[in-house]
Amino acid sequence: MTVSGDADLVVGSLDPERVEVVVVVPCFNEAQRLDVRPLGDMLGDGSFGVVLVDDGSTDATWNRFGTLVDGHPGSAVAIRCSRNRGKGEAVRTGMRAALGSDPRWVAYLDADLAVAPAEFAQIVHRCAPGIDVILASRVRLLGYHIDRRLSRHLVGRVFATFASLLLALPVYDTQCGAKGFRVTPVLRAALATEFETAWLFDVELLARLMYPEHGDAVGVDALEEVPLRQWRDVAGGALGVRSAGAIARESLVLARTVSVARRRFERRRQRPG
Numbered sequence: 120m121t122v123s124g125d126a127d128l129v130v131g132s133l134d135p136e137r138v139e140v141v142v143v144v145p146c147f148n149e150a151q152r153l154d155v156r157p158l159g160d161m162l163g164d165g166s167f168g169v170v171l172v173d174d175g176s177t178d179a180t181w182n183r184f185g186t187l188v189d190g191h192p193g194s195a196v197a198i199r200c201s202r203n204r205g206k207g208e209a210v211r212t213g214m215r216a217a218l219g220s221d222p223r224w225v226a227y228l229d230a231d232l233a234v235a236p237a238e239f240a241q242i243v244h245r246c247a248p249g250i251d252v253i254l255a256s257r258v259r260l261l262g263y264h265i266d267r268r269l270s271r272h273l274v275g276r277v278f279a280t281f282a283s284l285l286l287a288l289p290v291y292d293t294q295c296g297a298k299g300f301r302v303t304p305v306l307r308a309a310l311a312t313e314f315e316t317a318w319l320f321d322v323e324l325l326a327r328l329m330y331p332e333h334g335d336a337v338g339v340d341a342l343e344e345v346p347l348r349q350w351r352d353v354a355g356g357a358l359g360v361r362s363a364g365a366i367a368r369e370s371l372v373l374a375r376t377v378s379v380a381r382r383r384f385e386r387r388r389q390r391p392g
């Protein structure tokens with residue numbers, strides 16, 4: 120298993136013979152929130168795998184990984200990064216490690232399990248053959264249970280509109296922490312280099328897939344948003360007032376990065392041959 124230079128410890132393995140979908144869970148100081156049982160349940164028939172990434176935590180997060188990794192040989196991996204680099208790089212490290220076992224899909228899920236692993240697994244299972252990217256989406260509909268604070272909802276709507284315009288993609292919710300990606304050459308290339316943003320990397324990753332420098336792009340028809348039956352707002356999340364400044368700064372970086380990629384991609388498409 121290949122992991123980036125910042126990972127100082129890797130425990131466990133994924134059995135390439137049976138693991139088809141690998142779910143990465145980035146964890147920074149999650150000793151209090153992380154409940155590995157629903158993740159263990161998801162591993163059920165052996166076609167799913169989990170990669171837990173400790174993003175340089177200063178609490179006992181690493182010790183919380185043991186039961187899952189020891190209890191599911193061939194289906195679970197724990198990676199400890201020596202320093203904290205933010206969610207985007209933690210996810211990228213985990214996804215690159217997952218690619219080493221050649222699965223059909225790689226995905227990620229927040230450690231608070233605001234999206235239930237069982238529901239997410241079903242979404243990936245049901246995915247149609249022509250779909251390469253699945254985005255779980257928090258849409259309030261009758262009969263669904265999306266328990267999101269109004270402030271979060273409004274900030275989410277503003278950001279999603281911004282991201283939708285940047286990407287030229289009619290997407291509703293870019294920031295839900297559960298997404299799945301079919302393993303393709305363009306995905307491998309998209310994960311090869313560091314993200315420029317830590318919190319908005321989801322949009323950066325979509326841009327790298329839709330507007331790649333080389334190779335086949337993921338077309339709009341290959342992206343699907345799936346409304347979640349249930350989403351719960353778990354206390355202890357990262358996005359407070361303190362991170363608002365960082366996110367505003369990242370939005371500028373994102374706008375530049377995505378616009379450059381789109382323009383470069385358009386020029387490539389217009390070139391003869």
Ligand SMILES: Nc1nc2c(ncn2[C@@H]2O[C@H](COP(=O)(O)OP(=O)(O)O)[C@@H](O)[C@H]2O)c(=O)[nH]1
Nearest residue numbers: 145146147174205206209229230231356357358
């Ligand atoms: N706060 C924070 N979270 C990180 C970092 N690296 C990885 N993560 C993980 O990224 C996810 C963020 O989810 P959460 O804290 O619930 O954020 P929110 O629900 O969007 O406020 C969690 O799984 C974190 O453990 C980091 O550097 N800082």
Ligand SMILES: [Mg+2]
Nearest residue numbers: 229231233356
């Ligand atoms: Mg959360």
